[in-house]
Amino acid sequence: DTEVTQTPKHLVMGMTNKKSLKCEQHMGHRAMYWYKQKAKKPPELMFVYSYEKLSINESVPSRFSPECPNSSLLNLHLHALQPEDSALYLCASSQEGQGGTKNIQYFGAGTRLSVL
């Protein structure tokens, strides 16, 4: 089973709202990732957690706040977003954050976010 589950599938929020995206995997993976994907563009890395510690923040604005409560869960807290933040937000996980075949990343179906 290579399932990464993301909720919600769709989210519409206003610029003053606070919302959270959730991601869950039960594959025992110790690395988890958030990506942002705009239409007709490839995914862009936002954050990497390795062994529940934030290891990469790709200069993401502070209105996006990641959280890794445990090894199976990854959240992305959203606050005061802008319309240009509307995108598909993808979560991924991999067995560990090292090189080689263990770093194959499996993606969730994504949350399609619209900011009004």
Next chain:
Amino acid sequence: RKEVEQDPGPFNVPEGATVAFNCTYSNSASQSFFWYRQDCRKEPKLLMSVYSSGNEDGRFTAQLNRASQYISLLIRDSKLSDSATYLCVVNLFVGQGAQKLVFGQGTRLTINP
């Protein structure tokens, strides 16, 4: 220069044709290499890893040339279901147990009946 470069296409080919995609990457420290497939409004899914020795999975063959920093994907006897965007992906080990995937912009393939 982009870290991973692909021809965005679109490629429109008839069913049964053979189609080849190429990709180049700029960082010689890249650790591992993949082709992902992404259907419209879906998540990327791993198609295959790419090894220097070349590897084949059914109708799909992938090659890696580390000296030239070049990756290829060959699809033989293409099917309608092969229509998708193919993403060339490079993995960089950035230290302290962290790694990141860098995606090419993707090549859009449409197989026509």
